[in-house]
Amino acid sequence: MKKVRNLDHGADSLVTVRRSRINPLYTLIGAVVLSGLLTWAPWFLPAADVSILQNFFILVIMATMWNLLAGYAGMVSIGQQGFIGLGAYAVLYFAIKGVNPFVAIPLAIIVCAIIALPVTYLLLRLRGGYFSVATWVVANTAMLLILSFTLLGGGTGAALPGLVNLSPDQLNHDRYLSTWFVALVVVVATYLLLRSRLGLVLSSVRDNEVASRSSGTKVTSTRRLIFIVAAAGCGAAGAVLAISQPFIQPGNEFSLSWTAQMLFVSMIGGLGTIEGPILGSIIFFALQQWLQNWGAWYLIIFGAVAVSIAIWQPRGLWGIVRDKFHFELLPVGYRVNDATREPVPRKSDGPSWRSRFARKKDGPESVAT
């Protein structure tokens, strides 16, 4: 909570700007407890559940990055599978060269970020649908280039070396923990990035590029930075995907279905919120477990859910929570509380002081002149 000097009332200000409606300490305690539980999960959960959790984390990483790109920066990419594939193959390359695959994860992230930089000079010249199609072209080009490397197994793929010395239990634990750690870093880093000044800039670029530029924002640099961050994040997802499977194949790592899953998860959870992709991933896995024996109906129901959400709840399911209960676990916005207009009760961190504007919003008295 920061105090702001008010023109009418001078330095002894009663205006405050808050970033969170609930005490951040509660969020922090909750996050630490949850993180502790998830860290120790392999020791008290069955192996099958640990495997599901691991896949869940991979999807959370991907969806968080896609949400950053599309939901916050307005860059709708359908080619993020390119960086997932490059991340996976970077791990394979370093492992073939004798680097421990787990150590190769951060190296793969750096490789993806470096590759993304020149790609932005092509892609950021484009907007809307042209941008989307171009990302898909870049992803396919990346796959075709990988196919031409016989060292990496060409079209048939290759087994990931460097993991044979570990016992199956140890390997599963290490895979899970590394995936969980990467997911945690990605979500926390995204949250911190969106809470920074850059987060505000990103939203303004998404909403109106022209106005953002004339408000002093360096739009292209901002978009470039976010594209590189999202590429690195998807590279991280590809890297942990690579260590979670014995064999790396171009058809799997560069599959368009990764982007379809990111898109589905972000859309049903809620684009433009950090919580949305996490909630969407939970729903995705719940539906997947529930519908796994339904054959073709599995995909039809997934499609029906996506279409229904797009039509009736375009802000996603987390949007319902946010709009109805004014509740955010990971808030990144700014709220002004001007106590000179109306006293604020001590316990009204959230809904009540927001609702005093909501109550007034249609009335002429809401205009302060």
Add this chain to the structure above:
Amino acid sequence: MPLLQLEGVSKRFGQVVVADGITFQLEEGASVGVVGPNGAGKTSMFGLISGDIKPDSGSISFEGRDLHRVATPTRCRMGIGRTYQIPQPFEHMTVFENTLVAAQQGARTRGVASYEKAYQSLERVGMAALANRPAGSLALLHRKRLELARALSSNPRILLLDEIAGGLTDAEVVDLSAVIRGLQGEGIAILWIEHVVRALLSTVDRLLCLANGALVADGEPREVLASDAVRTVYLGGRIINESGVS
């Protein structure tokens, strides 16, 4: 040294001339109105000054610095603030966040200083009570005020106001004119495109008239409005003269 100087600025899109050798200069704290019929090139002139449009020839300088290679965001940071004829709010952000973007990026302020800048801009245009409202939910008057508040948050030395009173009621125009006169008192130069002439006359002390991209009149507002050049532009003076009505 003039604050803003345009020297022979020209721009055409195909066969359409939007700026035809425009030359004028503005001193610090000046208050200048711009009139002209639709399609005269008024908004394009703002685009040329703010950097949204690149000129074909001529030069624009701000505080003596040539703006030829200066991008729009840098021009904003130098002190050129603008509003748009059709308001361009960041619709999914709150009113406060709209002004905060300009305070942080345009005025290069951080933390509490940026909050103060953004909030005080809202107070100056009478929108502080709407700070937490989504900008997309605002009515036209508030959208126009938000445009002004956002431009103010960027700490401008000159404000380019593009038909900010258009579509407002008489009372709203009076309110808005008072706000703009207040800015003038703080040393901010105003360049104001407006069709609501009474709002201009109550605020500016110099008037420019554009027609077909060219500057056809420049001077004291009432003299400019009464000039033959302006009457010709607005009323088709040649035809009227021929029929003997003039």
